[in-house]
Amino acid sequence: MALKKGNDIKLKIDDAAYKGKGIGKIDGLAVFVPNTAPGDRIKARVMKKKKNYAEAKLLEVLEEGPYRIDPKCQHAKNCGGCSWQHVSYKHQKEFKQDQVRDHIHRIGGLTDLEVSPIISCDNPFYYRNKMEYSIGHKRWLSQEEVNRDEYVDDRCFAVGLHAPGRFDKILNIRECHLQDPISYKIMDFFRQWCIKNDIAPFNRIENKGFMRNLIIRKAFYTDDLMVNVVTYQDDQGLIEALAKALREEFPEITTIINNVNDTKSPTSEGRYEKVIYGPGYITDKIGDYHFNIDANAFFQTNTPQAEQLYEVVKQFADIEADNIIYDLYCGVGTLTIYLSDKAQKVVGIELEEVAIKNARRNAEVNNIANVSFIKGDMKDVFTEAVTNKFGAPDCLITDPPRAGMHPDVVDRLKELKVPRIVYVSCNSSTMARDLQKLNEVYEIQEVQPVDMFPQTYHIETVAKLALRK
Structure with a gap:
């Protein structure tokens, strides 16, 4: 009988898929099921049937796999806040590592690049600010x-x-x-x-x-x-x-x-x-810097892990004293200011008015004089006129939203031929897409995942790019 919406099925979960869903196969068709873990044998109900895959809802765990644990929270299987609380943290990290590697190799086409071991979070609970x-x-x-x-x-x-x-x-x-x-x-x-x-x-x-x-x-x-x-x-x-x-x-x-x-x-x-x-x-x-955070301003959700993330960025940027750094999608200027002690000048660009206001105030609070902030949409503001005014970048940091960079911004980076780029991403699939295009001009040298969000499938990733000679 062909698989249809509404069918109840028994399934062995073989792997962890994107967005925290488990994946198994029936007659060669991939079936995605939330709240499952590799090794689980389950009973599920088909909720959506497409040509190449199906989605199902977990009804019962018939046999627990080796990665499954009892969740800490009573709401874990129904809540949108945690998708992997039923998986041990050790194995959450392994699945995230695999996820980033899959995106870099399959979407980015960078099959020769090995992803560095994930930087884990010391506090997998109570970490959100x-x-x-x-x-x-x-x-x-x-x-x-x-x-x-x-x-x-x-x-x-x-x-x-x-x-x-x-x-x-x-x-x-x-x-x-x-x-x-x-x-x-x-x-x-x-x-x-x-x-x-x-x-x-x-x-x-x-x-x-x-x-x-x-x-x-x-x-x-x-x-x-x-x-x-x-x-x-x-x-x-x-x-x-x-x-x-x-x-x-x-x-x-x-x-x-x-x-x-x-x-x-x-x-x-x-x-x-x-x-x-x-x-x-x-x-x-x-780090050593204080930041004032308004109600609607963006600030990294996991403060101690943000320090780990920013240290990776600083290391990848390899900043020298006479360098001019551009920080695209700079938010409230946390990373802009964090890098300012190493550079001659750091220029932050951000769309949101409240974030720019916070960024300028944060620079003032920390007595930082070598940073400038520009408000505007990246694809409109990051122009030749801006680089003529503030100087050509020696290194460029980009931390775009989940959708990745606008194609016009990617094209602008390829034209600029900045010696070094550090790409920070909360979505390794869109980062891999952008890296595939940038790979025409840049060598992708390292990819470092940083776990900012334990108990979820989300993962921050940092990539180091150098201009091809």
Whole structure:
């Protein structure tokens, strides 16, 4: 019988695939199944059938493979925050190493290049300095609740993380092990306060309600702790009452922000924001430098691993005292500033206004005079006029978003023929695509994975490029 959507199947998981899914085969057809590990024998239900592959949902683990462990968190198999908590950390790293190698060889075509051993994370739990909790009017039901004969109500004030692939259902979490435990305690207090005070969660389908997101930032090297409440409406009295309750319960909180997103956009960044308490930012360190971080500014999520990542970048950049460095997609200037002690000048380019504002302030706070920041879209701003103004780069650092670099930027790099490039990526597949094009002009000398996100399939990768002679 041909495999069809809705079929229940028994399957042996042979390998770990991209995005943390296990992969097995039936009659030569690849079947991808989340929440599985190599060696597992499982029962699953086919949810999608395509010509070359199928996707299935795990129903039961019939026999556990050698890589499977008991997850630390009760929500692990339903939560979008962790995809590999059921796999031992030792083997998570092996799978990520294989993933990067596959992308470099298969997509990048660099089959002779061996990927360096992954740099692991000392703290595979409680490592995040930022958690973004979603709020909704419907909670995700467990499989046990779905299987009950009686009706189970899913309507409530739900706070937590989205169930994988569902924008309309929130996993109403009762524990989380990704950020310092105070994060969950604040979230739970916030949930109970909203229920007690009859505050409406935002309904994304009908575009009504009040509370949209709760975001908590906790600095790693300082005691700073930010609570950022994202609302659909501006109600100063209500937010101030909530802020007062939060401060009484958690005196550790150093600043409280209200972002007001009164649009249909699902983003957690408000159309405008108000500082309710404290300075409106937190301060953290990377290396010897302090960084002020606003509510909506990007900052590396795993602070100690960011130091490991930046050390790899510094080593690959091989900076000399008279060098001019360009840092593309520079964010709040953390890497720009981190490299400034080795170079004559470092120029950061970034699209987001709030990030550029933070970057300039961070340079001032750290008394760094040899950095400059330019706001704009990389494909429009990174032009000959800019390099004429600031000088031709001796080394260029690029850390693009998950989609990789725009083709125009790749072409510009090939034209510039910068002596050295260091490519930092949170998506090794798009990095491999860009490296394939850059390989026409540059020799790809090293590829170094750095595990910033234990319990997930995500992996940071750094590549060292040198101009071909």
